[in-house]
Amino acid sequence: MTLTEHDTAASGLPEAGWGNLWPHFTRLGGRSTPVITRGEGTYIWDDRGRKVLDGLSGLFVVQAGHGRREVAEAMARQAADLAYFPVWGYATPPVVQLAERLAAAAPGDINRVFFTTGGGEAVESAWKVAKQYFKLTGRPLKHKVISRAIAYHGTPQGALAITGLPAMKQQFEPLTPGGFRVPNTNIYRAPEHGDDPVAFGLWAANRIEEAILFEGPETVAAVVLEPVQNSGGCFTPPPGYFQRVREICDKYDVLLVSDEVICAFGRHGTTFACEKFGYVPDIITCAKGMSSGYAPIGAMLTTDRVAEPFLRDKVMFPHGYTFGGHPVAAAAALANLDIFETEGLNRRVLDNEGAFGDTMRTLLDLPIVGDVRGDGYFWAVELVKDKDTKESFTTEERERLIRGFLPKALFDNGLYCRPDDRGDPVVQVAPPLISGQAEFDEIERILRHTLTEATSLF
Template structure:
């Protein structure tokens, strides 16, 4: 039993964490002077690097101008400008943005918005939500109910509304035992079957991560998958909510990840890197047509929040987008991400315990297996990924853990560095992962 000093209820109760002292660029330094390369941007959050002076100045200036302004009493220029900048980059007709503090809030609100849109359109029987297994949408009760990661839900199942789920587009472990492309996208066709069996008149929305993130480690879906999903949703008058809290804002080499698939969702959610991790900021974007339905009927979205539409957080978001644009960081991710992926595949796929390396841009997953031929995972009780992660952390490299990919078992690392990582740092990171895995399994 570890004695936990102080009065903080920490995120981890099993170890004593080092005390961070400074963070700059790609690195975090603890109070003992040890440096760590932040190769996951924390929880896939830090996209423009640590210690950005322009974001700090934007926050400082905004606080001195006006800080907390209640959004039912005033609008503010930073909020208006951030919504406009996002609309300029969003897929066609995603023109209205609503701001929150975290991704869980954004997804919770999106689920509520979808229901209200149907009610305003006279479709009051549409209330049920479909999600995917092996998904993550947040830890508020609504978003927790939508997610398909069982371990997060077990304690709280009696509190949750029961939702429907279909298999994820997880080709490495296809739920149907099929192989792409001969599978004919059975994982997408499962949505049509679910809607038909549950009753199309009862289904409000389908929520999915555009690119599944931590739960199945950056598993980029087949090119045609989301197009098929969108067509099924349109056919049944089911709203499509795409969760880009982790994969959006350039992480995959496109500002909106859905642009890879030429799909425009009804609602898209953003978070994590929307303010570069400096401030808590998230959002949903919704099609203008749906916004008008709310405006022209009840005239109010039945939602709110003390810290929604926060001017200081919005100022940080604007400064972050300025950095992405001025330094062409999203284009950089597209180019450097190819190099990162090539090196990961070259050096890690030959290892006996690496079953798959997948991803795009600066969002890559390394799936670790006991038997490469059968894809048999390690038992979760062995905590394989935790051991590898800790070894890398001791060497000064921060990655992100993924577990429970194969039922309750399975292990993977997620690599998602800030967009400013240099070629030499990419090379050093990949070689550190390789050497650590070789040492760990020998």
């Protein structure tokens, strides 16, 4: 279901205000909402007993599937031994073990792990560490961050300033100053080079250099990019794009931050997606799939070079979170990563991503489907009013389609996924990594039926 201002499907919750609950990214004045009571494997059930395929892994989170008792048991054991202790000058065994495991899986010399409780906090931490890094190394003016249009990087004031979605920011302005935008890699609506992915990738990457030069290299601290951009609908990187971005960042001494809150932990078939797309960043931000959602945990990982100034005498990074590096959450993450290894989930995604993509692309025969794009287990279907001209829907039509019809219709038809129009209207799917062809076929069947119904709205 859409997570951008939506009316919700019917359920047993009160019609007016849902009692005491204030849901996230949801219209309080909307209809009542489903109550999800349990999950098993790739499916969830609501309080009416309806069985629904979880085509979004909760929120790009439940990589190993629902109902993994081995994870719950690991959490219970840790809670019995030590339920909580902070990492403010102390450590616990699961946090140390998890840091070692993440560093071992990260590319290059990314060896330092700073734990948070979620992705927005990880992005916030990355910007703060970049600012302090340049102050410690004698370049105090470097504080600005460049990100892409329509990209979402979180809701804290700093992370929101990096986010490239004006409508999400207007109610909270003024924000932290210093965020600047460049074009994204939506080749379906490319301004030029649309028929040449390599040329388009070079064009898009060079806009980053242009922005750095315009703002002044002495003022730019970081470039923050998702390997595959979520908001807007799964914008994949053109060939050579990240290699050129890495060159640009090195040339102007700008830190490259790979925001992998969604893309890490197998979503694209590798622990960290930057490895799949052939670049080594200076900082990685991650969360979501680290524990498959069994406990809230995120992290910022840095290279030895970024960490070095903080190792100096009497230097401290004055930043942290009460529940960052929570021992029970770390135990959940360790158990989750054990499942990745024993069941070969990364390999499973790489082996099946072609079949998933082929299955999704069969939807291109529908008149309402303009584009199907994605990578790994992360795909989007862009919806259009006119397939030949790529004409999109009006504001009123989007309201009717994305918020009024699709969320309830998809759920009623047996699929939980994400209609979204923060960019052009799309439906996104990202099932648990334990999914296979049976789940791909079910996703395609329900999408086909529901989108065929949607054409009658116009």
